[in-house]
């Protein structure tokens with residue numbers, strides 16, 4: 512269990528881990544009313560999702576619980592989205608970006624949050640959805656000519672798809688035209704180095720800063 516100093520956040524974390532949907536919604540709304548930073552509310556829920564995942568791994572939760580956790584988080588995202596949008600300062604168009612969850616992976620909650628935040632900060636984001644094959648990334652790069660490609664990945668078995676996608680971009684001589692950022696709970700330095708990605712993150716806020724630096728907009 513993760514320990515958070517703040518009492519309300521601790522309650523929210525516990526409610527999320529225990530999959531108490533109504534309590535989660537009430538606490539999220541209350542936190543917003545109290546002027547809590549929407550991203551810090553999101554972070555509490557993300558950490559709780561990690562604990563849900565650990566329980567699944569330990570055999571204490573089953574697929575059903577993962578599904579329920581996903582549904583609850585989606586509701587939380589819907590409540591927080593308008594607030595997250597206000598958070599960014601969309602003063603001008605910063606650049607174009609193609610984003611998608613790689614082939615073999617259907618997790619999209621984090622990708623959708625990253626998209627919302629990137630758009631809020633002024634990026635035009637072309638979202639290819641989930642389970643996106645390498646060819647589709649390549650097609651989209653040809654079609655939209657983006658400065659950045661973002662690949663979301665939450666299962667380690669899908670790392671090969673990241674690798675394949677980078678290889679296909681190289682083969683089509685597109686690799687040098689884009690910066691590549693990996694995101695999602697299951698990406699790290701190891702995979703980023705292995706495929707030669709320009710950056711990786713498990714945190715959408717950091718992701719926005721990295722993407723801004725890619726287009727010279729720090």
Ligand code: B12
Nearest residue numbers: 564581616617618619621661666667694695696713715718
């Ligand atoms: C909810 C959930 C599900 C839901 C997903 C619903 C949905 N629509 O997304 C469902 C039930 C469908 C699901 C299915 C499965 N899941 Co699942 N799931 C999770 C869980 C609990 C939470 C994921 C989540 O939404 N987190 C919250 C979001 C906000 O966090 P996030 O994705 O990291 O995103 C943040 C950042 O990373 C970043 N970000 C994300 N993407 C991007 C992209 C870019 C470009 C940028 C800049 C930033 C960025 O922004 C977000 C905000 O900061 C995780 C546990 C965990 N540790 O994450 C397991 C987990 C990912 N699942 C796991 C598994 C095993 C599965 C299944 C294989 C289970 C099964 N037996 O069928 C299937 C996979 C099916 C498939 N082919 O993809 C494992 C993976 C283990 C591994 N090492 O590979 C995990 C880690 C659980 C565990 N500990 O065992 N799952």
